[in-house]
Amino acid sequence: MNNKPTARQLKKEQTKALLINTAFDIFSSQGFLNTRMSDIAKAAGVSHGTVFLHFNTQEEFIAEVVNHFCSKIALRTHELSESSSSLKELLIAHLDAITEYEAFYTRLVIESRMLSQEVRDTFIIVQSAISLHFSRVLEKNRKTSISPAVLFNMWIGLIHHYLLNGDVFAPEGSVIATYKSALTDAFVSLLA
Amino acid sequence: MNNKPTARQLKKEQTKALLINTAFDIFSSQGFLNTRMSDIAKAAGVSHGTVFLHFNTQEEFIAEVVNHFCSKIALRTHELSESSSSLKELLIAHLDAITEYEAFYTRLVIESRMLSQEVRDTFIIVQSAISLHFSRVLEKNRKTSISPAVLFNMWIGLIHHYLLNGDVFAPEGSVIATYKSALTDAFVSLLA
Amino acid sequence: MNNKPTARQLKKEQTKALLINTAFDIFSSQGFLNTRMSDIAKAAGVSHGTVFLHFNTQEEFIAEVVNHFCSKIALRTHELSESSSSLKELLIAHLDAITEYEAFYTRLVIESRMLSQEVRDTFIIVQSAISLHFSRVLEKNRKTSISPAVLFNMWIGLIHHYLLNGDVFAPEGSVIATYKSALTDAFVSLLA
Amino acid sequence: MNNKPTARQLKKEQTKALLINTAFDIFSSQGFLNTRMSDIAKAAGVSHGTVFLHFNTQEEFIAEVVNHFCSKIALRTHELSESSSSLKELLIAHLDAITEYEAFYTRLVIESRMLSQEVRDTFIIVQSAISLHFSRVLEKNRKTSISPAVLFNMWIGLIHHYLLNGDVFAPEGSVIATYKSALTDAFVSLLA
DNA sequence: AATGAATGAGCTTTCATTCAT
DNA sequence: CATGAATGAAAGCTCATTCAT
Numbered sequence: 001m002n003n004k005p006t007a008r009q010l011k012k013e014q015t016k017a018l019l020i021n022t023a024f025d026i027f028s029s030q031g032f033l034n035t036r037m038s039d040i041a042k043a044a045g046v047s048h049g050t051v052f053l054h055f056n057t058q059e060e061f062i063a064e065v066v067n068h069f070c071s072k073i074a075l076r077t078h079e080l081s082e083s084s085s086s087l088k089e090l091l092i093a094h095l096d097a098i099t100e101y102e103a104f105y106t107r108l109v110i111e112s113r114m115l116s117q118e119v120r121d122t123f124i125i126v127q128s129a130i131s132l133h134f135s136r137v138l139e140k141n142r143k144t145s146i147s148p149a150v151l152f153n154m155w156i157g158l159i160h161h162y163l164l165n166g167d168v169f170a171p172e173g174s175v176i177a178t179y180k181s182a183l184t185d186a187f188v189s190l191l192a
Numbered sequence: 193m194n195n196k197p198t199a200r201q202l203k204k205e206q207t208k209a210l211l212i213n214t215a216f217d218i219f220s221s222q223g224f225l226n227t228r229m230s231d232i233a234k235a236a237g238v239s240h241g242t243v244f245l246h247f248n249t250q251e252e253f254i255a256e257v258v259n260h261f262c263s264k265i266a267l268r269t270h271e272l273s274e275s276s277s278s279l280k281e282l283l284i285a286h287l288d289a290i291t292e293y294e295a296f297y298t299r300l301v302i303e304s305r306m307l308s309q310e311v312r313d314t315f316i317i318v319q320s321a322i323s324l325h326f327s328r329v330l331e332k333n334r335k336t337s338i339s340p341a342v343l344f345n346m347w348i349g350l351i352h353h354y355l356l357n358g359d360v361f362a363p364e365g366s367v368i369a370t371y372k373s374a375l376t377d378a379f380v381s382l383l384a
Numbered sequence: 385m386n387n388k389p390t391a392r393q394l395k396k397e398q399t400k401a402l403l404i405n406t407a408f409d410i411f412s413s414q415g416f417l418n419t420r421m422s423d424i425a426k427a428a429g430v431s432h433g434t435v436f437l438h439f440n441t442q443e444e445f446i447a448e449v450v451n452h453f454c455s456k457i458a459l460r461t462h463e464l465s466e467s468s469s470s471l472k473e474l475l476i477a478h479l480d481a482i483t484e485y486e487a488f489y490t491r492l493v494i495e496s497r498m499l500s501q502e503v504r505d506t507f508i509i510v511q512s513a514i515s516l517h518f519s520r521v522l523e524k525n526r527k528t529s530i531s532p533a534v535l536f537n538m539w540i541g542l543i544h545h546y547l548l549n550g551d552v553f554a555p556e557g558s559v560i561a562t563y564k565s566a567l568t569d570a571f572v573s574l575l576a
Numbered sequence: 577m578n579n580k581p582t583a584r585q586l587k588k589e590q591t592k593a594l595l596i597n598t599a600f601d602i603f604s605s606q607g608f609l610n611t612r613m614s615d616i617a618k619a620a621g622v623s624h625g626t627v628f629l630h631f632n633t634q635e636e637f638i639a640e641v642v643n644h645f646c647s648k649i650a651l652r653t654h655e656l657s658e659s660s661s662s663l664k665e666l667l668i669a670h671l672d673a674i675t676e677y678e679a680f681y682t683r684l685v686i687e688s689r690m691l692s693q694e695v696r697d698t699f700i701i702v703q704s705a706i707s708l709h710f711s712r713v714l715e716k717n718r719k720t721s722i723s724p725a726v727l728f729n730m731w732i733g734l735i736h737h738y739l740l741n742g743d744v745f746a747p748e749g750s751v752i753a754t755y756k757s758a759l760t761d762a763f764v765s766l767l768a
Numbered sequence: 769a770a771t772g773a774a775t776g777a778g779c780t781t782t783c784a785t786t787c788a789t
Numbered sequence: 790c791a792t793g794a795a796t797g798a799a800a801g802c803t804c805a806t807t808c809a810t
Binding site for chain 4: 794796797
């Protein structure tokens with residue numbers, strides 16, 4: 001009377017999770033707007049209708065997938081950033097967190113402005129995750145003449161610029177991995 | 193036998209120019225991918241089919257429009273940058289050039305990665321325009337420890353970040369106008 | 385060995401009855417074709433699949449619900465009509481019977497032709513119920529020149545016309561209640 | 577410069593008319609709600625998309641078709657009714673008008689309550705067409721005790737009842753044709 | 769007996785592109 | 790050269806029905 005429903009719910013949650021994870025892969029590789037609902041269903045090995053059983057609309061589906069993984073990215077960002085005391089350490093932590101989800105994160109950089117407001121808000125939250133730590137380590141820093149906000153946006157802008165143009169900067173392989181030290185070194189030395 | 197065709201061609205060129213200019217306005221306000229070919233035809237006062245008389249496909253059309261205005265932006269960037277001797281002057285010149293085409297330029301920042309490779313290449317050329325001057329004024333600068341390329345990308349990334357999130361940074365009005373001094377000051381003081 | 389199955393069957397019958405009664409309410413308010421099977425399951429507090437355990441198809445389900453309540457309506461019509469000796473009394477009895485199921489009956493008027501043949505046949509049986517009494521009281525009537533069948537259809541047609549256009553004739557409240565005397569009086573005086 | 581557009585428009589109007597006429601046939605035989613947009617396109621020999629070129633939505637399409645033919649029916653009703661001086665003549669005229677569009681009219685009787693408000697309103701206008709003449713000839717009539725409105729609704733209700741149940745009353749062939757004299761005679765003699 | 773997740777056929781609507789005039 | 794009607798491939802979403810548990 002109590003574990004049957006649980007088993008069912010479990011199965012349902014598994015399917016939902018499967019869809020979210022499948023979508024993550026597909027969105028990572030072909031983007032959000034170039035992916036049809038049926039693509040994901042097919043890749044997940046479920047029927048087209050099943051996707052709509054778990055998510056009411058395509059927009060809602062994308063929002064849930066983005067929300068799910070942005071939470072993970074934000075969490076991971078925190079984890080990796082926590083122990084960083086220097087700016088350099090923090091920047092590396094930030095890039096390490098992104099690296100774990102690089103393709104997906106890059107897709108968000110590319111498409112977030114074309115998606116729903118909810119997705120954009122969610123993506124901005126990810127940036128807040130690092131923002132807090134940024135402020136923390138920055139306080140110890142001399143160059144107080146420059147607005148921390150602008151400094152933060154400069155870092156974010158820099159990283160997003162590399163990700164957005166990853167195909168140019170690092171035609172194959174990870175842009176972040178390729179430019180990790182160059183970018184962190186440069187940014188740190190600017191503030192030195 | 194020689195000026196009749198010319199008259200025709202002239203008319204044709206006029207129509208083409210009309211389409212390009214109309215598209216510029218519409219793309220600036222609604223974006224590339226949210227605009228239907230018929231929207232532009234209607235706004236230009238020509239028939240839907242006429243657009244395809246001048247441009248084979250939607251993709252090609254967008255590419256031509258982007259190419260046309262990116263050339264203008266690049267040119268204008270050169271004009272305004274030429275006389276700049278200091279970094280600050282240059283950055284201001286750059287922003288001034290962008291300001292003249294801000295809505296369109298912003299749309300490129302938002303969507304270029306969703307468009308054809310040709311569009312992306314064209315957009316990158318615009319960035320080269322300022323890049324040259326950047327190198328020039330940077331040579332006089334002390335902070336040689338930092339890669340000029342990274343420095344340049346930092347500036348571009350910063351500006352694009354503000355444009356991309358213009359609706360957040362400056363819900364109404366021009367982001368560039370709003371943050372012009374803050375951004376240029378910050379960037380310059382970093383290199384001081 | 386004999387009462388266990390009975391208990392089960394009892395439970396099953398209860399569920400079936402619950403579904404039929406729930407469907408009656410929903411069909412009465414939203415109509416047959418605008419109601420999803422899942423709507424009824426949800427309203428009855430049973431699972432979606434349960435409906436199909438008791439009824440093979442949607443069509444069959446509707447047919448059973450209609451059959452069930454049409455039987456009741458026919459029965460009630462008989463009960464109320466039996467004691468009527470005059471035409472006027474009979475018409476009032478008829479309307480009183482309909483009034484008790486007005487919303488549902490109206491839905492049948494509206495949709496019966498869109499439903500299965502079985503539903504239509506069932507609905508016609510309801511009309512037979514009053515038809516018998518109609519003939520009875522009509523025999524005493526003078527205007528024998530007119531076919532009783534046509535006369536009967538005239539009455540049914542009149543009532544159905546008012547029910548069908550109830551939203552126009554009585555935007556709120558019962559059409560039958562509103563027009564009861566007007567319709568019976570008119571019909572009776574025609575035959576006087 | 578003036579007749580080319582006209583030729584074009586003519587062709588377009590022809591296609592639209594073709595669609596409306598084709599829809600008339602299909603709606604007449606299989607009803608409104610059982611007909612897919614693509615059915616009509618196919619029957620008209622045009623592409624599926626063409627239907628949407630001429631009508632924005634399915635609902636709008638049905639509304640236009642209904643409007644078109646209801647206008648014709650109303651007009652024809654007027655024409656045939658105008659010269660009628662007696663009630664009998666009028667009723668016959670009314671039935672003659674309906675007969676010309678019987679299948680379509682019957683479909684409206686069956687489905688109008690399931691269609692848009694616009695369709696319903698349009699259908700009611702058709703009934704107004706005969707209503708006017710009804711009042712006219714009724715004035716000469718004695719039985720003033722009965723409300724003309726109820727009398728009119730009785731006639732309409734009677735006819736609609738026969739049409740609605742045409743498959744029962746006249747399994748093959750026209751109900752109206754079959755019952756024309758029976759109905760008109762009965763109705764007239766009631767008022768005698 | 770009951771459940772409810774999964775299925776998949778079905779249908780509307782959109783829009784870049786074509787082509788006869 | 791210009792027109793704009795016609796095309797038809799997509800794609801999202803719905804819901805009756807099935808079936809493993």
